[in-house]
Amino acid sequence: MVVRNQAVLTARFNKLQDPTDVETFCQLGGYAGLRKVVEMNKVDVLDELDQSVLLGRGGAAYPVGKKWRNLFYAESDTKYIVCNADEGEPGTFKDMALIANDPLAIIEGMTIAGYVFNSQQGYIYIRGEYRNMHRRLRQALTNARKANFLGENILGIPGFNYDIKIISGAGAYVCGESSALLNSIEGKTGRPRVKPPHLAEVGLYLKPTLVNNVESYANIPVIIREGGAAFRALGTDKGGGTKLVCLTGHVKNRGLYEVNLGTPLHDILYSEKYGGGSSTGRPLKFIHFGGQSGPIGAVEQLDDVAYSYDDLRANELTVGSGAIVVMDDSVSIIDYLTVVAEFFAHESCGKCTPCRIGTMRILELMEKFQRKEAIPGDLEIFETMLTHVTELSACGLGQSVSVSMFSGLRLFPEEFEVAINRQTADQKEVIW
Amino acid sequence: MANITIKEKNEIIDRYHANPEQTLNILVDLQYASTDGYIDQATAQFIAKRLGVTETRIYEMISFYAILKEESQARYVLKICNSAPCHFSGEPLVSRSLKEILGVNENEITDDGMFLYHGIPCAGACFQSPFIKVKDRVFPNLTAEQISQLISDLRAGRYPAL
Amino acid sequence: MMETKTATVTLTIDDQEVTVPEGMTILDAAAQNGIEIPTLCYLKELAPDGSCRMCMVEVEGGRKGGLVTACSAHAHDGMVIHTQNKKVRNSRRFVLDLLLSNHKLDCFKCASNGDCKLQDYSLEYGMLETSFHGQRQPGKQQDTTNPFFDYDPEKCVMCRRCSLVCQLRQGRDVISIAKRGFGTKMMPAYGEDWDQSICESCGNCVSVCPTGALTSKDQRKFRIWETTKVRTTCPHCGTGCQVDLLVKNNVIVGAEPANGPANRNLLCVKGKFASYKFVASGDRLTTPLIKRQGQFVPASWDEALTLIADKFTGLKQKYGADSLAGFSCSRSTNEDNFVFQKMMRTAFGTNNIDNCARVCHSASVHGLANTLGSGAMTNTIADITTDVDAILLIGSNPTDAHPVIGSQIRQAIQHGTKLIVVDPRKIDLVKDSAMHLQAKAGTNVALINGMMHVIIAEGLADQDFIAKRTEGYAAMRDLVAEYTPEKVAKLCEIEPQQIIDAARLYANAGKAPIIYCLGVTEHSTGTEGVMSMSNLAMLVGKIGRPGCGVNPLRGQNNVQGACDMGCSPFDFPGYQKVANPAVIAKFEKAWGTDLNPKIGMTSTQVLPAASRDEVKGLYIFGEDPIVTDPDTSHVRHALDSLDFLVVQELFMTETAAYADVILPGISFAEKDGTFTNTERRIQRIRQAVTPRGDAREDYKVFCEVATRMGYPMAYDSASQVMDEIAQLVPTFGGVNFKRLENENGLQWPCRTLDDPGTPIMHVGKFARGLGLFMAIPYKPAKELPDDDYPYLMTTGRMLYQYNTRAMTGRTEGINKLANHSYIEINYQDANRLGIQDGDRVQVSSRRGKIQTYAAVGDKIMQDSVFMTFHFTDGNVNELTNPVFDDIAIIPEYKVCAVAIEPINS
Ligand SMILES: Cc1cc2nc3c(=O)[nH]c(=O)nc-3n(C[C@H](O)[C@H](O)[C@H](O)COP(=O)(O)O)c2cc1C
Ligand code: SF4
C-alpha cells in the first residue's frame, strides 16, 4: 500500500545495481502490474485508469483513461503503442531520469498497454541527444525479452506477442508533437499531420495508435498494482499520483524531485528537501512552468498555491512537462522571453505560414523591445500577432508560443512599457 | 564521410535491417561513426538506394533534424545549451570563453579544423549548467579555467572516445 | 424497392443554408454552393496539407477561437460558418502580410504577373505591401539551369504543392522541403542545381505553383491576360492527356495540364513544354511544292492537286488500282483518317491502305481481336492504376514512352500495388518494383507459357471462368505442360524461382492488370506474344472486370483511331472486314460506288512491292518511313522505285525529299477533330491557331483529290465527318461532337446516343463470344547473335523525344536534354571492348552501319545493347531486321544482332 510522501516512480532509483536487470526489478515490485493485468477484465483496467485520474505527463494533461478508452474501442486488427521519449521541453529531464534509473518500469507500462489493446508492436521514440540512454533502453529490452516479458507468448499466455523497438530522434522539438513523432517513426521528416483524423483512428502507418509520455507509462504499473483510487490519493481529486518535477534556474538544489500533486509550491521552491531557495542571494522573481510552451507566474503571487493541476489551472498556470524554471530578479522578462522566442523560431517545423514566419516576426519584435526601440502601437501589434499565431497555427508548437509571452506581459507590463519610446512621433497601427 | 568504408556503412544499415522506419537511427549512427560529423551526398544516395527510398526523402530528413549535418564539421563539435534555463544560469560564460580561446564565432570551424561550437536547445542537463557537450558526453558545472583545460585536453587527444 | 440514400448534413455558410454529403470538407461544401474560399496549398488530387492557413473560416462556438481550416475540416450538421467576417478576413490579412514580408515584390517584372494567387489575394484583401521589415530570405538565388523553367526561391510561399506533386503524383520526388522554420526552403537534394538533379522536367511543379517561384521560361513572353485558353488533346503519345493551349496573337505560347480522365491534371515534359513550339516553327511547309528537275518549287493548290489527280488516275488506268497505295497518319484526327481511307478505297479503288500501327501495335489489333474479339485496351488507365494489387508490366517502359501513365503506375506503387516488370532492361520503374524478370528480348512467349505452367500446376487457374467463358483450353494446357520453370528460365536467362514467384503474385492478386507495349508486339512472333497475354489473363479469370484485363499501351496519340477508322488493308472502319462480302456491300451502298474486294497490302508489304515495281504510286500522309521503318536502305530503294510519290507533311522530312509533290499539312493545333487514346477514349481536339501560309484542312485536301479523280467528296466540318462515321461504324453509333463536349469524351463501343460508352470490355461476355485460348509454342527471334554479330540489340523510346523528333526536335530545351543517338551497353561488355561512357562507337548489322555514342551502365543486361529510334544521326533502323510476324506483318524491331567497335579518334 502506498502512502503520501513516499516515492512511487522513483522508488527503485539507486536500488538497482543494474537498472536493466529484470530479476532485481521484479524483486522490487517490477512486473507485478503486468502479472496482475493479465488476470483482469480489460474494461476494468480502463475503469481503474479513470479512477486514478492520471493526466498525461507529456504536457497536454489529457486524461490517460480517456485516451486508452478511445483506442480500446477503435476498430482494427493492428494497433500500435508508442512511447513519447522525445523530451524536448527546455528545463525537463525527468523522462531521461526514468530511462536511466528504471527503464523496465516504462517497458512494463507499455507492455500492459500491449496486452490491453492486443497490440503486437510498441515503439519508443527517444530524442537524439539522449544517445547514452538508447543503450540502456536497448539493454533493458534485451533483458526483458530474455525473461519472456517481451516476445512471443509473454507470461506463457498463448498469443500474447508483443515487442518494442527504439527509434532515435535527431534534434527536433516538434517531434514531441504526437503526429510529427509518428511521421518521424515512419522515416519521414517530423512535421505534424493534418488533424483530424485523430491518432486513435489513423495513427502510425494509418493504424490506431496510442501515444503516451514516458512518465505516463511508468505510472501505469503503479495504478494497476495499487488500484486507481490509491493512485489518485497520492495527488488530488483533479489529478492523481505524484509528479516528477525538474527544478532549474536560480534555486540552490537544481535537480529532479518526485512530489505529490498538491504539494505547496512554496515548499518546492524553498524547503531544503527541494529547491532550497535562491542560489544567487537575490529574491526569486518568476517561475516558468512546464517548459517553454508553458505560462509564467510571479513568485510573490504564488505563496498559497499548491502544485496541482487544479490549483495551477486556477492561477492560469500548468504542470506541463513538470519543468519548473525559477528566475531571480536580475532577469528582465523581456530578456527572458526573447530567449524563449528564439527557441520557438528555431524549432518551428516550417510547415504552416503563421508559425514559420510568425515566430520569426515575434522574435524580431522581442528584440526590438530588448533594444528599447519599440514605438507606440508595437505592443498592440505584438498582442494581436500573438493571438493570430495562436489561432492560426497548425499544431501545438505554434499554438503555444504566445502562452509565456501573454503571461509575461500581464505580470510585468512596466518592463514592456519602458521598452517603448513614447517620445517619438512615429506610431503604428494594427492592420489585421 | 571520408573515414567510413562502404562495408561499415552497410553494417550500420544492416544493423537496422535496412528498414526505412529506422532511417533516423541509421543516419545518427553513421554520423556519429564519422570523423567529419556529417552525411555527404554520396552517402545519402547510398542509404536511399539501400532503403528503397529516394534521395530527396533522405536529404529532407538530414536538413530538417538539427543533429544531422550536411556539411563537414570540425573534429570536435562543442555543444552549448542556449535554452532559457541554462542561458540565465551561466551558459554565456561558455560561449564567451570559447570565443576567446578558439578565436572563432559560433558555427565557425577553427583554422586547424579541430573545433566548432554552437548552441543547441535544452540537452536535459540544465541542472548542470554551465556545461559543454561533446557527442554524448556532458562536461558539467564548468568554470572558465575548466573550459580552457577541456580544450587543451581535447587538443591533446585525451578523450579518444569522442 | 430498396431506397439508397446518401447521408447528408445541413449547415449554414454565410447565412446560406446548404445541404451536402456527409464527410465533405467545408471548402468543398462552400465551393459547391458558389462560395469561394481562398487557398494556396490546397490541391484537389491530394489530401489536404493544411499548411498555408489561408482557408481559415470561423465555426460558431468552435474551439480555440473557432477558426478552422476549411480544406481539412468536415462539414457537420448544424454548423454555422462564416467565410468572410471580420475575424476571418483579418486572419487572412495576417497570413498574407507574413507571406509578403518574405516575398520578393517585383510583380511588375515577374513572369507570373496576373497569374499569381498571392497577388490576387493581396489585392482582394487590401494588402498592397507588408507591414513587417524583418529578416528575408537571401536574394539572388535563382536557379535557371533547367531548360524549361526557372526557380526563384524569393517568390516561394512554401505552399509545398510542387514538392507534393513531384513526390506523390509524378512519383519522381525531386523536390525536398529542406531545413525548417523560417529557413525552410524548397529545393532539390543538397541544394544541387536543377539540371544536376534527377528532375525529368515534367513541369507539373510549374503548373501547380501559385506564384512566380516556378515559372516556365516561355512565360516571360506573355502575360496571362493576353492569352486565350483552348482545351485540346496532347499530340504526342497515346495517353491522351487533356491540355489547355495558351494562345497569344495566333501563336501558342504555353500549355497547361487540364483535368482529363487520362491525365487528371498531369502532363509530361513533352506535353507541357514540347507540344506547341513546332506549330509556329519557321520551317513549316506552307505551300504545295512540285519537284521540277530535282528541285522543289512552290505551286498553287490547283496546279498541285490537278497534277496529283492526273498522275494517280494515269497509273491506275495503266497498272490497275492495286498499283496505288496510301499510308495514313496516326497522329492526325479520326476524321482525317476516315476521309483518307475513304479516298483510297473509292477514288483510288484499292485497299492498299495502312498506318503506322503496322510497325507498332498491329500485332495487338490482330492478336486481341483473334482471342477476345476486339483489338484494344480492355480497361481504362485510371482503372488499372487505382486500387490494384499487382501490375504485370511486360515490354513496356511507360515512364519514358507513356509518361503520365508511368506516373500513375508510380502512384499505384506508393499505394501498395506490387509491380512485376518483365523487360530486358532495368527501366526506371524497376527500382520501385516488387520483382524484375530480366528476360532476354524475344522470349515473352516462353515466359508466359512458363507462368501458365506454374499457375496450372499449382491449381491457381480459374477453372470456373475457363469452363464458362472460354474455349481451346485443353490444347493450351497440354502445350504449356512442357514449359517447366527450369526450361523456360534457361530460354529467358533468368532464375526458375522468379517465374514461379511472378506467376503466384499475379495469379493470387485480387486485381491485377497486364500492361504491355512494343516489347511484346515488335517481334516476328508479335501476334503470338499478344495472344499469350490473352491466354494468361483468361487462365486466371482476370479479364472483363475492374482492375484487370489485357492492356496494350498504344504509341501515338491517335494510332488507336487510325486503326479504328479503317486505315488498314484488312478492315473498313470499325474493323469491319474487307474479306466479308456483306461489309463490302454495305460500304458500296453507303458510298455509292463499287469497291475493290481484294484485301490490300500492309505498309510493310507495299515498300518491297514498290521495289519490285508492283506498286507505282504512293500517297503518304504524315509518315516518315525512311526514319521509322526497319532497314532504311531498302526503304530508300523502294521510294526511289516509285513512279509517283505524294507526301503531305508539316515539315520537309527525309521521306518528303523523295516526293514528286509535297502538300503542306496542318497540325493538331490548327484543326478541329478527335483523337482516340489508348483506352479507346474519343476526345476532342480544337483549333487554337489558324493554319500557316496556304495550308488547308487535311481532310479537305483528300476530298479535292478524290473529287478530281472522279469521286466527288465534300464535308463542311470535322463534325460532319464524325456523323458519317457514326452511321457506318456500329461501335461509334452514339458518338457525335456535341456529346464529346463532355470533358470525359466517350469510350467506344458506344452504340447509341444514350450509351455512356464502355470503360471495361468483355464484361460477362467476350466481344467474340467465348474467349479463345491459343496453344503457342515458343519460337526464337529470327536473327540471334553469333560470332560475327555478337550482341543482341533491342530498341525503344526515351522520355524527351517523340518518334522521329519532327515535333519534339523543334523545341530547343528538348534538344538540350537529348540531341543525339546513343547505344546502351552493359559496363562489363564495355570494359571488354575498351569503351567508355560517352565514346563514339560504330554499330553494324548485316544491313548497315551507324556511328553513335556509348552510354555505359547496368540498365541493359550483358550481351545485349539498346538504342532509341528517334535520331537521324545514328539511325538505328539502318540496322534493324525487316523480318515480319506472319499475321500482323509487324517488323522485328526488338531483336537483331549487331557488332560494336570503338572508334579511335
Ligand atoms: C510542440 C510539441 C512538443 C511536444 N513535446 C513533447 C515531448 O517532448 N514529450 C512528450 O511526452 N510530449 C510532448 N508533447 C505532447 C505530446 O504531443 C502528447 O500530448 C503526449 O506525448 C501525450 O502523452 P501523454 O498523454 O502521456 O502526456 C509535445 C507537444 C507539442 C505540441
Ligand atoms: S505550428 Fe509550427 S511546428 Fe506546428 S505545423 Fe505549424 S510550422 Fe510546424
Ligand code: FES
Ligand atoms: S535548458 Fe539547457 S540543458 Fe536544459
